Amino acid sequence: MRDKKLLHPELQAKIALLEKELGKENIKIGWAETLRTKAEQDNLYAKGRSKPGPKVTNAPGDSYRSMHQWGIAADFYLIMDIDGDGQTKDDAYNNAKKTFNRVGQVAKKLGLEWGGDWRSIKDLPHLQLSQWGSTPTKLIATYGTPKKFMKSASWGTSSGKKAAGNASKAQKNTDKAATRIKSAQSFNKAYAGVYKAAANCNLMAGPGTGVVATLEKGTQVQCYGYYTKKNGKVYLFVQAGKKTGFIQKEKLNK
Template identity: 45%
Template sequence: MLTLTQVKSKSTARLSGLHPVILAASAALIERCYARGIPIVITQGLRTIAEQDALYAQGRTKPGSIVTNAKGGYSYHNYGLAVDFALLLPNGSSVSWDMKLDGNGNNIADWLEVAEEGKRLGFEWGGDWTSFKDYPHLQMTFGLTLAQLRAGIQPSDSAVEAAYRIITPKQEPKEQTMEEKTLATVKVNGIKIADGLLDKGVTYVPVRVLVEALGAKVTGYDALTKTVEITCNH
């Protein structure tokens, strides 16, 4: 079985030049899919204008079948805002575009699981398009049109921050276990009376132990009002 490091290495070359958000989302996509038993490889990332024009010519003025309707400057790939993926086969060297393949055996096509994870990360999936479906394609537009990108407009800071929050959601602080909390020695007049529990700057000590060390007594506890009665001898 391929390790996650091995799977990641297959995509390294294609991740170069991507917008930082797309890079982070692509890395997270690889990790999430691997966790579901679906190794994938990024087959296309940043594509230059010249490369886009050459791809557009395929099936038109050059041999081959038509694979894109986008000329140079008319694809989000040209701005580092899109990636294409394929399924990485167990041998680690072959890829598959079989959209019915169920390599992890959960009765759901692996391809659709990858698309689902991509959309959870904030990607738009080309398989959802109505006119020209592009099943390997994932992109983030940050609310910008291609015309705006051609004019040199960059994603706003707020749009970038919003995308990062989806990719790496803020986690609530985990409650400390008793083992993780710190014990603190509690002394009265230099003599240890108890091991206190230090939690977030507050030391907790059994009240009876403390008050008796100070010459007082616990004389009662009202369960209804949750009140401890302490009586001093002087």
């Protein structure tokens, strides 16, 4: 499938940011693969087996071993005239100018994992959310099937999807002098809401690292449910005015 709206809400938001950032460099991309159904995975698995052509995957549909089946991965292609012949269709996967590498670099700044960094089989067009690891092992152990994952709080309800999108957009730090904001690793809808600083505290670029700003007692912050757990402590990813960052949950009152 090529419909971006079928992807995890956080990935949708980060794709939107990616396209915007690439536009500033006159790089235009399209999406060749987003969510992959069980039937589509089975069709790929059949190639080189029951269907003609080389083998392209060792994962049948019911194994759920493709990140695409979980809605957290997408493959892009170029919509650019790389070779200067006046056409773009023949350059969809032309990396002569290392354009795929540049897209990967920008994507990583937004917290995405790029397949071009993989050691075994490099997958230059592939991007995915990073918080569940490079393979579906953790997702399978936690949820069993993509269907259950998509019904969980980690995916979100209709309102949760909106919150996830807002949180992802908020991760773009507006304070250029500050350390680049890290990505939150988990989502819990119960953590979403408005908080106030219980005492003077720091807004951090990551869990316990990199001061973005100092917040006075009573400062109001917004959390959209994203957080990272480190050394047994929960750090909420919050928005304070125009700035974003992490604050230890126990330092906030809801």
